[in-house]
Amino acid sequence: MGRRTALLVFLARMPRRGREAAVVPRTALAKIESLRATGGESADIPIQFVLSVDPDDAPTHRVEMTADINLVDVPDYRPGGTVVVEYPPDRPWRVRLVQQPTPEWRSHAESARIDRARVHIGQTAPRGLRVENAPMTTSPQQHWERAERLDAGRMTDAVHAQTGVRLLVEEPCPGGEVGAAYVRWPDGHRSVLKWRPDSRLDALRSGPLAVCEALRSQGYPCPSTELALQVGGGVVLVQELLPGAPLELLDHHALDQALALNESQSGLLAGRADIPSMHLYLLDDGPGYCLHEPLRRHSPRSAALEHRVSSVGADHPPRLAGDDVVHQDFHHGNLLAVDGTVTGVIDWDGAGRGDRRFDLVTLRFGMHTQEQAAGVVRRLDDILDALPDDILRPCWAHMSLRMTDWAIRHFAPSDVEHWLDLAERRL
Known part of the structure; x- marks a missing residue:
């Protein structure tokens, strides 16, 4: 009996768990398609992931798995991010998240992006499974600065140090690019912890927070701010938790409500010259967003868009005129609803x-x-x-710049093309 045959016989006679432990696992990169917390009673939070796994020698496939993530590390995981995973070569659906990868794999994860897999692999692999190729794409070599995400543990420690109040972090809020978390106060009521990087508290008080006070005085469903603190170069906000869940999409009834809310914002800031007007950043960079250089350097197509944005900026005032309330991030994911009825509008951090x-x-x-x-x-x-x-035209130019810049610095090249397609429809 040859050595290879003897090894196979040995493995076949082992208990199943032992056989799996003896097989060298495959290591691969995976894109986080979605994630959600399924608990939150301890320092390690169970999070359910949907991943597109991209092996070097096989087509990309989609799997679901759950991993316990330490509360401090939760902000590192977000949709569109890339992680390192391991799995048995004969059971590609049994994926394990590698939370401490080697330096080499960590470097791969930081520089690679993976397209969404078209086929899902469940707990049992069907015979004759055909998986379409979804090749990995590599982002450009420029390493653009990314927005600093919420570190819920560090921020609640800062709140405790400045106020003596200990907030209990429960779980991350769904969606968002910088991140938010549900927290519980010592008296038991729940709120939302938010982080606004590259901000000053006095500017937020005279701008977005003043806007929300004006809205609330008119019965508009926006959250109150329960706590606001300067922490380093950013601001920590603890805001009222409104009822409802974010809309997953807009139907006609939801659009009717969104349009009515928008109409109710008309003229609410007349006589409030103390509240800054909205800057469009068509000729200069915004504070961490609406950056021009990424578009100039990413591709000829994005550079051409940046040139058109700048041309619009040269023909229009730098700030948006008017006395209306402007949310600045008014999309369906920031509309909360219960049974189809909008109950709140959230994320007013850029309002003016x-x-x-x-x-x-x-x-x-x-x-x-x-x-x-x-x-x-x-x-x-x-x-x-x-x-x-x-x-x-200037509003479309602003959003074209904003979304394309953000995609270049945070997401895959295919996402950049996605936003360029929309931008070019009117610009």
Whole structure:
């Protein structure tokens, strides 16, 4: 009996767990398609992941798995991010997250991006499984600065150090690019912990927080701010937890409500010159967003877009005129609802004074992230087509710059093309 045959016989006679332990696992990169916390009673939070796993020698496949993530490390995991995984070569669906990869694999994860897998592999692999190729794409060599994400543990420690109040972090909030977390106060009530990098507390108080106070005085469903602290170069906010869950998409009823909310923002800041008007950043960089250089250097197509954005900026004022409330991030994911009725509008961190119709452009860009109910996009496009050119064009230029820049610095090249496609429709 040869050595290889003897080894196979030995493995065959081992208990199943022993056989699996003896097989050298495969290591691969995987893209996080989605994740959600399934508990939160201890320092290690069980998080359910949907991953697109990209082996070097096989097609990309999709799996679901759960891993216990330490509370401090939770902000490191987000949709679109890349992680290192291991799995038995004969059971590619039994994926384990490698939370402390080798330096080599860590470097691979930082520089690679993976397209979404088209086939899902469950707990049992079907015979004759055919998986379509979804090749890995590599981002450009530029290492752009990314937005600093919420570190919930560090921020609650900062709150405790400054106020003596100990907030208990429960779990991350869904969605968002910088991150938010559900927290519980000592008296038991729940709130939302947020982080605003590259911000000053006095600027937030005179801008977005003042906007929310004006809205709340008119009965508009936006959250109150329970605590605001300067922590280093950013601001920690603890805000009221409103009822409802984010809308997954817009149907016609939800669009009706969004349009009514937008209409109610009209003229609410008349006489409030103390609240800054919204800066469009068409000629200069914004504070951590709307950066021009990534577009100039990413590709000829993105460079051409940046040139058109700058041309619009040269023909229009740098700030948005008007006395309306402008949310600045008014998309369906920031609309909370219960049984189809909108109960709140969240994420007012960039709010200011200007023309409320800017938020309709933001709403249109938000629709581009996924397929919406039939006819909804066309209906909003008709509304935008009727806007004056001196309103629509600078607002569209701002959102084109904002979303393309963010995609270049945070997501895969295919995501950049996705936003360029939309930007070029009107610019």
